[in-house]
Amino acid sequence: MGNNKNMGMLTKNDKITTNNNMVLERQIETLGALGSSESPMIVPSSDDVTLDTMDGEEELVGSDQTSADYYFDSYAHFGKREMLKDTVRTKTYQNVIYQNSFLFKDKIVLDVGAGTGILSLFCAKGGAKHVYAVECSAMADTAKEIVKANGFSDVITVLKGKIEEIDFPTTHVDIIISEWMGYFLLFENMLNTVLYARDKWLVPGGVVLPDKTSLYLTAIEDAEYKQEKITFWNQVYGFDMSCIRKQAMLEPLVDTVDANQIVTHSTLLKTMDIEKMTAGDASFSAPFKLVASRNDFIHALVAYFDVTFSKCHKATGFSTGPRSRPTHWKQTVMYLEDVITICEGEALTGIMSVSQNKKNPRDLDVTVQYSFNGKRSSASRTQHYRMR
Ligand SMILES: C[S@@+](CC[C@H](N)C(=O)[O-])C[C@H]1O[C@@H](n2cnc3c(N)ncnc32)[C@H](O)[C@@H]1O
Numbered sequence: 001m002g003n004n005k006n007m008g009m010l011t012k013n014d015k016i017t018t019n020n021n022m023v024l025e026r027q028i029e030t031l032g033a034l035g036s037s038e039s040p041m042i043v044p045s046s047d048d049v050t051l052d053t054m055d056g057e058e059e060l061v062g063s064d065q066t067s068a069d070y071y072f073d074s075y076a077h078f079g080k081r082e083m084l085k086d087t088v089r090t091k092t093y094q095n096v097i098y099q100n101s102f103l104f105k106d107k108i109v110l111d112v113g114a115g116t117g118i119l120s121l122f123c124a125k126g127g128a129k130h131v132y133a134v135e136c137s138a139m140a141d142t143a144k145e146i147v148k149a150n151g152f153s154d155v156i157t158v159l160k161g162k163i164e165e166i167d168f169p170t171t172h173v174d175i176i177i178s179e180w181m182g183y184f185l186l187f188e189n190m191l192n193t194v195l196y197a198r199d200k201w202l203v204p205g206g207v208v209l210p211d212k213t214s215l216y217l218t219a220i221e222d223a224e225y226k227q228e229k230i231t232f233w234n235q236v237y238g239f240d241m242s243c244i245r246k247q248a249m250l251e252p253l254v255d256t257v258d259a260n261q262i263v264t265h266s267t268l269l270k271t272m273d274i275e276k277m278t279a280g281d282a283s284f285s286a287p288f289k290l291v292a293s294r295n296d297f298i299h300a301l302v303a304y305f306d307v308t309f310s311k312c313h314k315a316t317g318f319s320t321g322p323r324s325r326p327t328h329w330k331q332t333v334m335y336l337e338d339v340i341t342i343c344e345g346e347a348l349t350g351i352m353s354v355s356q357n358k359k360n361p362r363d364l365d366v367t368v369q370y371s372f373n374g375k376r377s378s379a380s381r382t383q384h385y386r387m388r
Helices: 013-025 057-061 067-072 079-083 089-096 116-125 138-150 192-200 223-229 242-249
Strands: 108-112 129-135 155-161 173-178 202-209 212-220 252-256 267-273 282-291 296-309 316-319 331-342 346-358 364-373 378-387
Touching: 079 089, 089 296, 089 316, 108 116, 108 192, 116 129, 116 155, 116 173, 116 316, 129 138, 138 155, 173 192, 173 364, 192 202, 212 282, 223 296, 223 331, 242 331, 242 378, 267 282, 267 331, 331 378
Parallel strands: 108 129, 108 173, 129 155, 173 202
Antiparallel strands: 212 267, 212 296, 252 331, 282 346, 296 316, 296 331, 346 364, 364 378
16 A cells, blocks of 8 residues: 555655666565664565566556546556555565465455455465455456456455445455555555454454554654755745745655665654554554764654564564665655754654544544754754645
8 A cells, every 4th residue: 555645745756766666676685683663574585576467557447437437546546556566565465475374274364455456366376265355446346357367266256345335245254464554554544444344254363464563763864855845935936935835844755765864763653463453543642762873963753664474484574664675655754843953862752643634534643742952952842744
C-alpha cells in the first residue's frame, strides 16, 4: 500500500525515479545492525519478480472503465506495478509463504485486499487448502482472470466487495494475510479492515500475517529541501505567499531520506500486535527522546516503520527506515518550524500524537510537541500535521 495515496501530498519527484530504479536494480541486502530501530531480519532473496507483463496498466484494469471510474477506483488505477516492483515488500511476503509451509499446509486463508491476487497465488502455491481473496476495487475482476490463467481457480475464490460488506462463504479462516500498511504506517487506515476480518472470521489461535509492526522516529538535517519546499513560499518573485508555506508545513512529505542526513538516534514510538490490538490502539500518544549522534542542525522529524512476521521459523520482515533498502513507502518527513542547532549527546524531546481525522477517517492527524534546550539553541513548540 502507499504509492497510490499521495496525490495530495508533497513529494520530491526528482528522486522518485531514482528510487524505483534502485528498487529494481540493487541487490536486496541484509537489513539490520543499524541501531535499535532497524532490527535484524531475514530479507528476501533478490531473484526477480516477473513484471514484464505488467507494462500496460490499463490492460490490467479493463478497457471499459471511464476516467471517472479510474479516479474513484484508485486502487485499480494506480500503483499496482509499483507495489509489485517493490521487491523488499513482495519478496518478503513470498518468502514468508514459501519458506514456512508448516503455517499454510491445508489451511484456509483470507487475503484481505487482494489486489492482483499476488499474495493469494503465493498462498495457493505454498500449500493452502483454500484461499479467499477479497478485493473491493475493479482489480477483483482482473484477479479472477489472473487466478484462472495460472490454474488456481479451484483453490482461490476471488470475492469482489468490501470486507465489511461481503457475503463471506465460510464461517472461519485459519490465516489472515494482508498488505495493509500505508505511508506513515497508518495512512489510509486499512488496518481497521484487517482487524474487522480478524474479529469476524479468524479461528481462535489463528494467525495474522504480518503480526507485528513498529513505528519509529528520528531527526534529520534537511536545509536544502526545507528551503525548496517550505521557505520558498515566503518570497516568490517579491510577493508574500506564506499562506502556501503554512499548507506545505502541514503536509508531511513522503520521500526517501538519505541516511547521511540522520542527526540523532531513532526512537520507538509504538509497536502494534495485529493479533491482539483493538482499532483504538492505532490512535496513540507516545513520548520521544532523540539523542544527537553528532553536532548538526535539525530541520525535520522522520517517521518510518518495520513489519515482522514472527510466526515464521525465523522471524522475518523488513524495515522502511532510511538505512534500509528503499521501499515504495519511503519515509515520512515532518518539517519543524524551528531550526535546532544540536550538539552530540543533547536530546530533542517531545510527544507525538497520532489519530484518525474525525471527518475523514482515512486521513491522519499528527501532533508533535517538542522542546529542546541545548548549548547553541533552544526551542519549544506544538505543531500539527495532516496526512491526506
Ligand atoms: C496495498 S493493496 C495490496 C494488494 C495486494 N494484496 C498486494 O499485496 O499486491 C491493498 C488492497 O486492498 C484493497 N482494499 C482496501 N480496503 C478494502 C476493503 N475494505 N475491502 C476489500 N478490499 C480492500 C484495495 O483496493 C487494494 O487493492
